[in-house]
Amino acid sequence: MEHMDFANPYFGVFVMFVLTFGAFIAGTSLSRFASHKLARKDTEKLKTTLYECGPEVTKQPNTISVQFYLMALLFILFDVEIIFMFPWAVNFQVLGWFGFVEMILFILLLTIGFIYAWKKGALEWHSIK
Incomplete structure:
Protein backbone atom coordinates (compact mmCIF):
# COMPACT_ATOMS: atom_id res chain seq x y z
CA MET A 1 0.00 0.00 0.00
CA GLU A 2 1.36 3.38 -0.96
CA HIS A 3 1.61 6.14 1.58
CA MET A 4 -0.36 9.37 1.10
CA ASP A 5 1.59 12.35 -0.15
CA PHE A 6 0.68 15.19 2.22
CA ALA A 7 3.18 17.47 0.50
CA ASN A 8 0.96 17.78 -2.59
CA PRO A 9 -0.04 21.45 -2.98
CA TYR A 10 -3.69 20.48 -3.65
CA PHE A 11 -4.07 18.24 -0.61
CA GLY A 12 -5.45 21.12 1.48
CA VAL A 13 -8.03 21.90 -1.19
CA PHE A 14 -9.11 18.27 -1.21
CA VAL A 15 -9.45 18.21 2.59
CA MET A 16 -11.51 21.43 2.52
CA PHE A 17 -13.74 19.95 -0.19
CA VAL A 18 -14.37 16.79 1.83
CA LEU A 19 -15.04 18.75 5.04
CA THR A 20 -17.39 21.16 3.26
CA PHE A 21 -19.29 18.33 1.60
CA GLY A 22 -19.62 16.53 4.94
CA ALA A 23 -20.82 19.72 6.68
CA PHE A 24 -23.38 20.30 3.92
CA ILE A 25 -24.77 16.76 4.21
CA ALA A 26 -24.85 16.94 8.01
CA GLY A 27 -26.53 20.35 8.05
CA THR A 28 -29.14 19.34 5.48
CA SER A 29 -29.93 16.11 7.30
CA LEU A 30 -30.13 17.83 10.69
CA SER A 31 -32.42 20.57 9.42
CA ARG A 32 -34.71 18.05 7.69
CA PHE A 33 -34.89 15.92 10.82
CA ALA A 34 -35.61 18.93 13.04
CA SER A 35 -38.30 20.30 10.72
CA HIS A 36 -40.10 16.93 10.63
CA LYS A 37 -40.02 16.63 14.43
CA LEU A 38 -40.96 20.25 15.23
CA ALA A 39 -43.60 20.86 12.54
CA ARG A 40 -47.25 20.87 13.55
CA LYS A 41 -49.29 18.31 11.68
CA ASP A 42 -52.76 19.56 12.66
CA THR A 43 -52.96 22.75 10.60
CA GLU A 44 -56.25 24.10 9.33
CA LYS A 45 -57.00 24.42 5.62
CA LEU A 46 -57.32 28.21 5.92
CA LYS A 47 -53.81 28.50 7.36
CA THR A 48 -52.24 26.75 4.39
CA THR A 49 -53.88 28.96 1.74
CA LEU A 50 -52.11 31.88 0.09
CA TYR A 51 -52.66 35.31 1.59
CA GLU A 52 -52.78 38.54 -0.36
CA CYS A 53 -53.94 41.98 0.64
CA GLY A 54 -57.01 43.46 -0.99
CA PRO A 55 -60.13 41.93 -2.45
CA GLU A 56 -60.68 38.27 -3.15
CA VAL A 57 -58.71 37.11 -6.18
CA THR A 58 -60.86 36.02 -9.10
CA LYS A 59 -59.81 34.11 -12.18
CA GLN A 60 -59.52 36.48 -15.14
CA PRO A 61 -59.36 35.51 -18.80
CA ASN A 62 -56.02 35.87 -20.52
CA THR A 63 -55.98 39.31 -22.14
CA ILE A 64 -52.38 39.28 -23.35
CA SER A 65 -52.20 39.18 -27.10
Whole structure:
Protein backbone atom coordinates (compact mmCIF):
# COMPACT_ATOMS: atom_id res chain seq x y z
CA MET A 1 0.00 0.00 0.00
CA GLU A 2 1.36 3.38 -0.96
CA HIS A 3 1.61 6.14 1.58
CA MET A 4 -0.36 9.37 1.10
CA ASP A 5 1.59 12.35 -0.15
CA PHE A 6 0.68 15.19 2.22
CA ALA A 7 3.18 17.47 0.50
CA ASN A 8 0.96 17.78 -2.59
CA PRO A 9 -0.04 21.45 -2.98
CA TYR A 10 -3.69 20.48 -3.65
CA PHE A 11 -4.07 18.24 -0.61
CA GLY A 12 -5.45 21.12 1.48
CA VAL A 13 -8.03 21.90 -1.19
CA PHE A 14 -9.11 18.27 -1.21
CA VAL A 15 -9.45 18.21 2.59
CA MET A 16 -11.51 21.43 2.52
CA PHE A 17 -13.74 19.95 -0.19
CA VAL A 18 -14.37 16.79 1.83
CA LEU A 19 -15.04 18.75 5.04
CA THR A 20 -17.39 21.16 3.26
CA PHE A 21 -19.29 18.33 1.60
CA GLY A 22 -19.62 16.53 4.94
CA ALA A 23 -20.82 19.72 6.68
CA PHE A 24 -23.38 20.30 3.92
CA ILE A 25 -24.77 16.76 4.21
CA ALA A 26 -24.85 16.94 8.01
CA GLY A 27 -26.53 20.35 8.05
CA THR A 28 -29.14 19.34 5.48
CA SER A 29 -29.93 16.11 7.30
CA LEU A 30 -30.13 17.83 10.69
CA SER A 31 -32.42 20.57 9.42
CA ARG A 32 -34.71 18.05 7.69
CA PHE A 33 -34.89 15.92 10.82
CA ALA A 34 -35.61 18.93 13.04
CA SER A 35 -38.30 20.30 10.72
CA HIS A 36 -40.10 16.93 10.63
CA LYS A 37 -40.02 16.63 14.43
CA LEU A 38 -40.96 20.25 15.23
CA ALA A 39 -43.60 20.86 12.54
CA ARG A 40 -47.25 20.87 13.55
CA LYS A 41 -49.29 18.31 11.68
CA ASP A 42 -52.76 19.56 12.66
CA THR A 43 -52.96 22.75 10.60
CA GLU A 44 -56.25 24.10 9.33
CA LYS A 45 -57.00 24.42 5.62
CA LEU A 46 -57.32 28.21 5.92
CA LYS A 47 -53.81 28.50 7.36
CA THR A 48 -52.24 26.75 4.39
CA THR A 49 -53.88 28.96 1.74
CA LEU A 50 -52.11 31.88 0.09
CA TYR A 51 -52.66 35.31 1.59
CA GLU A 52 -52.78 38.54 -0.36
CA CYS A 53 -53.94 41.98 0.64
CA GLY A 54 -57.01 43.46 -0.99
CA PRO A 55 -60.13 41.93 -2.45
CA GLU A 56 -60.68 38.27 -3.15
CA VAL A 57 -58.71 37.11 -6.18
CA THR A 58 -60.86 36.02 -9.10
CA LYS A 59 -59.81 34.11 -12.18
CA GLN A 60 -59.52 36.48 -15.14
CA PRO A 61 -59.36 35.51 -18.80
CA ASN A 62 -56.02 35.87 -20.52
CA THR A 63 -55.98 39.31 -22.14
CA ILE A 64 -52.38 39.28 -23.35
CA SER A 65 -52.20 39.18 -27.10
CA VAL A 66 -50.15 36.61 -28.97
CA GLN A 67 -48.67 39.58 -30.89
CA PHE A 68 -46.69 40.47 -27.77
CA TYR A 69 -44.94 37.10 -27.74
CA LEU A 70 -44.38 37.20 -31.49
CA MET A 71 -42.86 40.68 -31.26
CA ALA A 72 -40.58 39.59 -28.39
CA LEU A 73 -39.49 36.49 -30.30
CA LEU A 74 -38.68 38.51 -33.40
CA PHE A 75 -36.75 41.04 -31.33
CA ILE A 76 -34.61 38.33 -29.76
CA LEU A 77 -34.10 36.62 -33.12
CA PHE A 78 -32.94 39.76 -34.94
CA ASP A 79 -30.95 40.95 -31.92
CA VAL A 80 -28.95 37.73 -31.78
CA GLU A 81 -28.37 37.85 -35.52
CA ILE A 82 -27.07 41.42 -35.27
CA ILE A 83 -24.63 40.32 -32.54
CA PHE A 84 -22.92 38.09 -35.12
CA MET A 85 -21.85 41.24 -36.97
CA PHE A 86 -19.53 42.44 -34.19
CA PRO A 87 -16.78 39.81 -34.64
CA TRP A 88 -16.90 40.53 -38.38
CA ALA A 89 -16.46 44.25 -37.75
CA VAL A 90 -13.50 43.62 -35.43
CA ASN A 91 -11.71 41.28 -37.89
CA PHE A 92 -12.76 43.04 -41.07
CA GLN A 93 -9.25 43.42 -42.50
CA VAL A 94 -8.23 39.89 -41.55
CA LEU A 95 -11.19 38.30 -43.37
CA GLY A 96 -10.71 40.27 -46.59
CA TRP A 97 -13.08 39.94 -49.54
CA PHE A 98 -14.35 36.54 -48.42
CA GLY A 99 -15.55 38.00 -45.13
CA PHE A 100 -17.08 40.98 -46.93
CA VAL A 101 -19.07 38.80 -49.35
CA GLU A 102 -20.10 36.50 -46.52
CA MET A 103 -21.42 39.44 -44.47
CA ILE A 104 -23.28 40.86 -47.48
CA LEU A 105 -25.02 37.47 -47.87
CA PHE A 106 -25.79 37.40 -44.15
CA ILE A 107 -27.30 40.90 -44.27
CA LEU A 108 -29.29 39.90 -47.37
CA LEU A 109 -30.75 36.86 -45.57
CA LEU A 110 -31.50 39.03 -42.53
CA THR A 111 -33.28 41.55 -44.75
CA ILE A 112 -35.30 38.82 -46.48
CA GLY A 113 -36.42 37.51 -43.07
CA PHE A 114 -37.34 41.01 -41.93
CA ILE A 115 -39.37 41.69 -45.09
CA TYR A 116 -41.12 38.32 -44.75
CA ALA A 117 -42.11 39.11 -41.14
CA TRP A 118 -43.26 42.57 -42.21
CA LYS A 119 -45.40 41.23 -45.09
CA LYS A 120 -46.99 38.61 -42.82
CA GLY A 121 -48.04 41.38 -40.40
CA ALA A 122 -45.89 40.16 -37.52
CA LEU A 123 -44.60 43.68 -36.83
CA GLU A 124 -48.04 45.29 -36.59
CA TRP A 125 -49.45 45.88 -33.15
CA HIS A 126 -53.15 45.07 -32.81
CA SER A 127 -55.03 46.59 -29.88
CA ILE A 128 -57.30 44.41 -27.75
CA LYS A 129 -60.93 45.47 -27.69
